[in-house]
Amino acid sequence: MRSRYSAYARGGYGKYLLDTWLPSMTKNMTVAALSERSTEWLELQVLDQSQNGDEGTVEFNAFYVGGNGEREVLHEKSAFKRVAGRWLYVSGESNSGGRG
DSSP, X not given: OHXXXXXXXXXXXXXXXXXXXOGGGOTTOOHHHHHOOOSEEEEEEEEEEXXXXXXXXXXXXEEEEOTTSOEEEEEEEEEEEEETTEEEEEEEEEEEEEEO
């Protein structure tokens, strides 16, 4: 989770993001699009994590600069799956756009 956040925050790591995503969930995604740094990310707070065998979840807040220049927060609960010893991002449920 932290490495994926860092890849988004720094930009230019679309290949890494694609490689750490469950392949069946990456329809129409490209390295170029995932490499774009369109958001200024400020901070990551991991709130909770759990694991049950090869499935896991991470709940977090990711703070960023919104379109109005204000600090805002993306709150997400992400699902991960371990495949061949590697944790891959499956999906996430989020409510974003709140001020943090």
